[in-house]
Amino acid sequence: MTLHVNGVAHHKEFDHRTTVLDALREHLGLTGAKKGCDHAQCGACTVLVDGRRANSCLLLAVAHDGAEITTVEGLADGDALHPLQEAFLEHDGFQCGYCTPGQLCSAVGMIAEAGEGAPSHVTPLAAAPPGAPVRLSPDEIRERMSGNLCRCGAYVNIVAAIGDVAR
Template sequence: MSASHAAPAQAPTRSRVTLQVNGSPRTLTVDHRATLLDVLREDLGLTGAKKGCDHGQCGACTVLVDGRRANSCLLLAVAQDGTEIITVEGLAAGGELHPVQQAFLDRDAYQCGYCTPGQLCSAVGLFAEAAAGHPSYVTDPTRPSGQGPVELTAEEIRERMSGNLCRCGAYPNIVAAVEDVTR
């Protein structure tokens, strides 16, 4: 084969990334097609985030990425290089449960528990969003955006948690648990 007809060089299919996971840097070589969820579960052994629908519709895989809620089944791990990832395993600190985790226990805000890790991470994320003044669909539209924290009423909590499905129907207790943390 002449030099002008050489086969094209094959692009790499794996890359080295460093993720800050639950406060610890983790450097891995990941397949470009691997989702963050699969890397967390299969490569790092963090099985709290669940593969529910694998289409970003149920919220069972919710984690915090740079402090914001994200469906880890929709994120390519290779694109997360340098980000801070908090999973449900990283919410507790110093041997103490995160206040949201404790409230879920106190309120019996789970049944089968499958969705609970995503619900917990989503709740932690919504606290930051509301504190930063980010409105939701049910926030009073006359309220200027970014003008202080949004009050987390039961209606606000239900709306902000609506991306996390619970097949068991523990929604009333989930809302009550999140409300408990806001007091």
């Protein structure tokens, strides 16, 4: 099968039980996505699959043959950091850093979802016409990022970093 990871095609054979997370970490040497809970409850393993954020610990690699996967290693453009990576540094949006790769990938996906007009639980019903971009207030960011946990409690700085980039 072929996994396209960060713009590079990887032709590999995987056991049918191998998750995307294990394929990335153990077979491709990309250790950015972390194995936190292994139950899709913490978000440390979040990557982008075909542009959508996903918990890679629950995805079977064989079900994603041909998919385009972006990990935190693929967010930067060479030596130029992604704007969210720069904002996380500027706002001190991490402490131990364990959750940071998942937070960054989730934030990239979340900003795209809001840009496409996807509402969240806290989006006002009369906010805008269907399909119009959703303004990412701090409440919107907190709700949309609620699947990514930070044991250190850097949430205030994470929300500020994402808010800066979303504006």
